[in-house]
Amino acid sequence: MPPGFPEALRDGVEMFMIHPLVNSGGARYLPWLVAEDVLVEDFPDPVEGEFPAASELLKSLRLPNRRGLPRVAIEQALLMHGARLLEQDLGLDPRVFRLVCIPSDVYVRLGEAEGWGRQPFWTHFDEYLVMANGRLRALVGGDSRFGGLYDLVGVGRAYDSDRLVARFAVVQRARMVAW
Secondary structure (H helix, E strand, O other): OOOOOOHHHHHHHHHHHHOOEEOOOOOEOOOOOOOOOOEEOOOOOOOOOOOOOOOHHHHHHOOOOOEOOOHHHHHHHHHHHHHHHHHHHHOOOOOOEEEEEOOHHHHHHHHHHHOOOOOOOEEEEEEEEEOOOOOEEEEEEOOHHHOHHHOEEEEOOOOOOOOEEOOEEEEEHHHHOOO
16 A cells, blocks of 8 residues: 555455455445446534434435434335335436445545544445355444544444444446446
């Protein structure tokens, strides 16, 4: 790595080298390095101890709030309500677009300008780590205590700490397939 490379980013690159990652569509995940249009939920990162009011998106997904949700509950809500939200609320074709947790590469690209990664909590990302035993660990990151914007870690899919925050994005389904 070149001099001055952030240590947390180095750790993230090593994670990509050691563990395969898959996205929520089940395809092998590699960071998307092309220009793309993405709709990202816009709200400031909550301050520690704060539980922001539920947004219209959370209400439509029938999620009680954005903090402390396990990945299993998020994925179930997206599966049950995501396509309807895209089509009815946003006028987008759910065969072309998909509502997901923010992809980690989108989080990193937008994070500096948005001020993300400066609070002591993790953000749910779209991807999963595939462990040696075949089990999946939900990819989260952005905790200021562990590298901020570039922090990446895998947690159990049922892990529901209030140190987890859900941020959603609409992406093109083309990003969800293996190349």
